[in-house]
Amino acid sequence: MSVNNSHSVEIGQIFTPIKWAEWLIERWGIFDAWIEGASICDPTAGQGAFALALFRLARSRGIRIAPELLSRLTLIEVRASHLQAFQRKARQKFEIDFPPSQLLALDVITNPPNTNHDILFGNPPWANFTDLSDSYKEILKLHFVSEGLVPDKKQVLLGSSRTDIAALVLKVVLGKLLHENGIGCFFVPLSLFSGDAHRGFRDYIASGRRFAVDEVLEFTATKVFESIGTSYCCARFRMDVPHKFPVKYFRERSGNWIEHRAVPLKASDDQWRVLQRGDTADLDSSIKVELSPDQKPRQGVNTCGANAIFMFEDKPKYLPGEFLFPLATKEIWKNGDMVPHKWILLPYNRNTGRPLSWDCIEQYADLKQYLTEGRGKLAGRRGTLIQSAIAKGVWWSLLGVGPYSFAPYKVIWEAYGKRDFHPFILSSEKGQVWQANQAMQAFIPCWNEADAERICSALQHPGIPALLRQLNGEGKCNWAQPGKIRKILSL
Ligand SMILES: C[S@@+](CC[C@H](N)C(=O)[O-])C[C@H]1O[C@@H](n2cnc3c(N)ncnc32)[C@H](O)[C@@H]1O
Numbered sequence: 001m002s003v004n005n006s007h008s009v010e011i012g013q014i015f016t017p018i019k020w021a022e023w024l025i026e027r028w029g030i031f032d033a034w035i036e037g038a039s040i041c042d043p044t045a046g047q048g049a050f051a052l053a054l055f056r057l058a059r060s061r062g063i064r065i066a067p068e069l070l071s072r073l074t075l076i077e078v079r080a081s082h083l084q085a086f087q088r089k090a091r092q093k094f095e096i097d098f099p100p101s102q103l104l105a106l107d108v109i110t111n112p113p114n115t116n117h118d119i120l121f122g123n124p125p126w127a128n129f130t131d132l133s134d135s136y137k138e139i140l141k142l143h144f145v146s147e148g149l150v151p152d153k154k155q156v157l158l159g160s161s162r163t164d165i166a167a168l169v170l171k172v173v174l175g176k177l178l179h180e181n182g183i184g185c186f187f188v189p190l191s192l193f194s195g196d197a198h199r200g201f202r203d204y205i206a207s208g209r210r211f212a213v214d215e216v217l218e219f220t221a222t223k224v225f226e227s228i229g230t231s232y233c234c235a236r237f238r239m240d241v242p243h244k245f246p247v248k249y250f251r252e253r254s255g256n257w258i259e260h261r262a263v264p265l266k267a268s269d270d271q272w273r274v275l276q277r278g279d280t281a282d283l284d285s286s287i288k289v290e291l292s293p294d295q296k297p298r299q300g301v302n303t304c305g306a307n308a309i310f311m312f313e314d315k316p317k318y319l320p321g322e323f324l325f326p327l328a329t330k331e332i333w334k335n336g337d338m339v340p341h342k343w344i345l346l347p348y349n350r351n352t353g354r355p356l357s358w359d360c361i362e363q364y365a366d367l368k369q370y371l372t373e374g375r376g377k378l379a380g381r382r383g384t385l386i387q388s389a390i391a392k393g394v395w396w397s398l399l400g401v402g403p404y405s406f407a408p409y410k411v412i413w414e415a416y417g418k419r420d421f422h423p424f425i426l427s428s429e430k431g432q433v434w435q436a437n438q439a440m441q442a443f444i445p446c447w448n449e450a451d452a453e454r455i456c457s458a459l460q461h462p463g464i465p466a467l468l469r470q471l472n473g474e475g476k477c478n479w480a481q482p483g484k485i486r487k488i489l490s491l
Pocket of ligand 1: 043044045046050077078082108110122123124
């Protein structure tokens with residue numbers, strides 16, 4: 001075991017509690033398969049929770065762990081010290097001297113070993129591609145592309161993609177480490193099935209081999225992993241068979257697992273809808289709404305971490321009013337009073353939707369002084385897209401601003417963490433159009449009132465919240481995100 005100086009060492013260091021590793025092993029009969037001769041591997045083993053769970057099950061059943069059994073268990077992990085910790089635990093807790101030849105300290109994505117197994121189990125690292133270190137991103141880009149995980153090649157090439165590294169690890173290990181018809185059982189982020197960024201995962205092809213997802217259990221109450229905001233599930237993958245819908249899908253309710261079925265929204269690589277007993281898989285075509293190409297549903301304005309500079313509780317008198325806009329807040333939905341509770345500064349040309357030039361800003365002494373005071377903070381904002389604006393010298397830019405931000409009408413709804421869907425029309429406050437706030441709200445821009453009314457009334461269709469619920473976003477950050485609504489309206 002050599003110490004591996006990989007870029008990935010800090011990624012996804014959330015270990016599975018042994019109790020839950022044991023639960024997954026039992027749920028899918030992995031222990032019995034091992035005893036009966038299957039070869040098993042945890043491809044991102046951490047400190048070996050899954051292997052230790054096998055040992056614990058053996059002990060509770062009075063089965064001796066002979067060397068032959070150990071010879072059919074392999075642990076791969078990029079961080080050699082984790083494997084050493086596993087060796088210590090195996091010795092201390094189970095008096096097992098685990099064979100070093102079956103502990104492989106390597107990066108399973110870039111350097112997969114030449115071994116094949118009947119069953120893979122574990123919990124791959126979870127992290128958005130965007131959040132990886134720049135140097136590791138550079139190395140992984142190629143692999144994301146070759147595994148077909150790139151919904152938007154440009155974004156990956158720019159280093160920003162919401163694709164999870166878990167998707168890449170799974171595709172690599174399923175495709176490269178399993179025998180024909182082998183099985184993989186993993187805890188994974190739910191977004192692999194419910195997220196738009198994982199369309200590339202849902203081609204159900206791993207390193208050129210087909211795979212099926214044949215059972216998913218979604219945790220809605222139990223905290224398998226403490227202090228994790230991501231929604232997660234466990235899923236069983238089967239190699240070399242075509243993927244078929246509906247997928248058997250269980251959801252926790254009051255301590256029981258209730259069986260549902262999952263189907264794709266429409267195309268086979270679409271995110272899944274989870275249907276309850278009695279739900280029909282047919283789509284209601286009356287939901288369709290005609291939108292012109294410039295009426296893409298949009299997220300709100302994103303300050304990239306500079307809310308303190310761009311947003312205000314009270315309209316600041318010291319800045320030119322033409323660049324200050326009322327910002328939608330939850331009070332609008334609560335009180336329905338249409339009184340601004342926040343304001344946002346957009347140093348933009350409302351006709352072009354582009355940032356003002358510095359020459360133009362210089363004509364407004366107060367604005368120039370205000371922005372200049374915040375320059376250090378604004379120019380230091382992180383993130384690939386804002387960095388590219390800053391690199392061009394336009395450090396007063398925001399994201400999510402374009403001509404659509406200044407359309408006179410917005411059909412707007414709360415998009416984040418909600419369970420209901422209440423779109424309505426916002427126009428302007430003393431000549432300044434309302435703005436949506438980042439991912440909190442989403443909107444469709446409209447250039448005349450009649451069109452806004454047409455779209456707003458179409459969005460009252462009760463089938464829309466019903467579909468949103470099936471799309472698994474209830475109470476989650478992606479509840480009614482623009483991409484989802486766009487897809488629903490074009491069904
Ligand atoms: C979420 S932890 C899970 C560990 C273990 N399977 C468990 O359930 O406790 C993921 C592990 O993958 C390791 N890891 C991350 N990237 C890796 C890679 N490219 N190759 C191998 N291991 C990797 C991390 O160091 C971490 O220990």
